Amino acid sequence: MTEQKFDIIIVGGGPGGYVAAIRSAQLGMKVALVESQHLGGICLNWGCIPTKALLRCSEINHLFNHADEFGFKVSGLEFNFKKIIERSRGVAKQLSGGVQHLLKKNKVTVFDGFGKLAGKGKLSVEKDGKKIADLGSPHIILATGARARALPELEPDGKLIWSYKEAMTPEALPKSLLVVGSGAIGIEFASFYRNMGAEVTVIEVLDRILPVEDEDISVFARKQFEKQGMKIITSAKVTKLDKGKDNVTAHIEAGGKTEKASFDRVIMAVGIVGNTEDIGLEKTKVKVDRGHIVTNEWSQTDEPGVFAIGDVTGPPWLAHKASHEGVICVERIKGLNDVHPLDVTNIPGCTYCMPQVASVGLTEKAAKKKGHKVKVGKFPFMANGKAIAMGEPEGLVKTIFDAKTGELLGAHMIGAEVTELIQGYVIAKTLETTEAELVHTVFPHPTLSEMMHESVLDAYGKVIHF
């Protein structure tokens, strides 16, 4: 087989890989993209996007169920669960087609197969066990992504015990559901199923849900979820799952006692591991640490000419991090000036539960641990006109500043639409604004964003509306 030469080869067509491919093409490079399943990766096909379609439906259901608060009388409310799932799949399909179009438009050569490193600057592509192409390039970017972590004894079977894939394509709404793990993925599914009417129990091994978020946000979220009827057990562990005919009995260990409880279905959401297997890393100097490829700030691995971006390189497992790393990586390869490594403290994280959670930068605890003396501001949704008018008075905006320099260290929000609001703070943080610029920024009235202003004012003892 003759080797096909490229300036750059990208393995994996998720938000890291396809964005890197398009940017490479824009920079005049001849690009190959190798993808074995779906263009758009997990994010677009089995993650961010289809779950947002589902969560939109659960929001609508929630709104209908609270219609009387707004003066509406809704009777005979029904939903077609199959159609809700179909809509979600349709959204994913539409966007995956969009990625295909973008790659074609940018003249990226897409190989439909599984890429494997095959010696220095070489990659072989296999499809159904047969080699379909030999590729060569001085630069190979691994963007193979990650998958759900499986715990021994608790492996998903796809029928009664689900991973994220089955959890977003069920045949019917389960009556009762156990969600193991309260990170972003677990909580989004818990929120979706609860607001669709299922009885939901969440088990978290740590002492609070959404453990990467600021503690105040975790506490606030828990209260809201419990008010919605979700059952939450923290500092608890599922030790065993006994599968019945159409249900699962979980052994739940908490406070030194083990109790059994039965559920229709179980969702396992206990973390993520990188896809580092079978891609030919063994014969390279590429280092893998705890399931993730080790890279430096320019996404270089220890093997010259081999790069890695996105989820396969470890947390934060976020599509926007992968895309950004991809762009930086190829711009650096191209030798552009003015290329800067990604500052992880400026990467926002969003969880689309109800109420939504969004944050950027350090938590209060992390900031103090790093030795910062902090000024903290808080502002509740219930003191904001727009939030009350919208009927969304549950939420909180928290900001953390370095007391000495006024540097914005972190911002943490919970409440309606905060996933859309957070980027105001992200821009501020990326531009290295201090409290002074934020204090002098005019926020439009009436908006939810006014709370972002008030939270900053509160940190400096100048809050007006609370």
Next chain:
Amino acid sequence: MTQTAENRILASPLAKRLAAEQSVDLSSIKGSGPHGRIVKADLAKSPSAPRVTHTPASLPAGEDVVKIPNNNIKKIVAQRLQESKQTVPHFYLTIECRIDALLGARKAINDAANGAYKISVNDFIIKACANALMAYPKANVSWTDEAILQYAHADISVAVSTENGLITPIVRQAENKGMRQISDEVKDLAGRAREGKLMPEEFQGGTFTVSNLGMYGIKEFGAIINPPQACILAVGAGEQKPFVEDGEVKIGTFMTCTLSVDHRAVDGAIGAEYLQVLKQYLENPVSMLV
């Protein structure tokens, strides 16, 4: 006063605030952010000393590149040289000295020693620099914002190249030492420098530096000042060439010396006058006995 677009300093609000707190002049810092914008990291690297961050234009990939790790000496020297070249306003004065008399005196001394010791040309230069500094102390100085510090002794740092990097051991009070003592000390210091066995006080301090590349046939060069010193003398190779004296063409041995000078502490005329005194000692080494 209005600032024009060209001289506007691009800096983040946080960087501006930190610079004000640390009394750092933003115009002396090269930003590493987008379009050269000064960001927090540029100040955090060194709160008081302005620095340049360097991003290589393109990424070396492949096996053609070998990584040679930098040891601490290399890192410190690199940092100090960079700081010096960027923050000390250097200027350079070059003078040519005829060293036939010096070579003659050296031969006479070494012949008389009968192998007991061997004085080098560089030993003469160290002694001459020290005596010239005593005769003309305005060049034996350091710059500080409050005052120019003038030193009572000539502590001459001698640049020694070692496998681990550049190091400058010091001949203290060289003006009070004889040629033989200077020679012995330099040999001892240079030897121990190459073995990495110098004590910190043996290479920290010094009021004036001599760097000699004459043995490599380098004709002349300009050295980077060794702060907080104000002057460094770069010595080239002695070479024979024709010159005119009393209307006759003669052959003489000439050596080029270039003095790098911190203009804040030493003005052009002062540097030039120092070089005149030095030249006189080098061309007529017997005068050092006076």
